[in-house]
Amino acid sequence: MLPMLIALSAAFGLLIGSFLNVVIHRLPLGVSVAGGRSECPSCHHQIRAYDNVPVFSWLVLRGHCRDCHAPISARYPVVEGVTAVLWALVAAIATDTVDVVLGIVLVTALVPITLIDLDHRRIPNAITLPAAIVAIAAGAAIDPDGQVTRLIAGIAAAGFLFVPAFLRPDGMGLGDVKLAGVIGLCLGPAVAVAILVALVAGTVWGVVLGARVGVAEARKTQIPFGPYLAFGAVVALVAGQPLIDWYTGAF
Ligand SMILES: [Zn+2]
Structure with a gap:
């Protein structure tokens, strides 16, 4: 996309990031x-x-x-800066309107979800639910042909995480299940890349932490799964489709 539009997207991202700081601090407290x-x-x-x-x-x-x-x-300028970079990234890599809109919806939800999950170990429905509704509505309006694929991806991703969330609710929660659903609704089949990257990143970090502070201590300090999913989603946003094309072409 044009450099002008990427810069504009970054500027909007800064302003939105400023609002996300408010969301991150007030939403868990139940303040408007x-x-x-x-x-x-x-x-x-x-x-x-x-x-x-913002930042300045x-x-x-x-x-x-x-x-x-x-x-x-x-954290305040970092949240604003990261949001701006993510918005610019979406504008830079998206090839059509639906990818721009759903990419923006996704990254805007991921920023507060990551920090609230790190702070409070929960992912608020007040973020995942509106994100899902906007993603479904925008997807249906802009790209009706791709809607069924995205719905299936969202349901499959949520279903995939529902089993571990059900079996080991301390490691993963229903918030993670809903977040995976939102990622599927926004990215379509590339959500598979997001989940894979999240699982690998979580495992690697667990092993690194275990080696440094011992397994028992690592269990206690293990960070929640939401931030890993958010990281996986950004990787999938950037490289998901090329990775899927490579994988399906290689076999
Ligand atoms: Zn003061």
């Missing part, structure tokens, strides 16, 4: 994400509009509140 200006968690001063420019303000203030000088987590 709409309205109510953001405030400093330390001194509770409202953040001024000119101090709320954090850099200008060198990661400190303008009022009380309490440090502000680097």
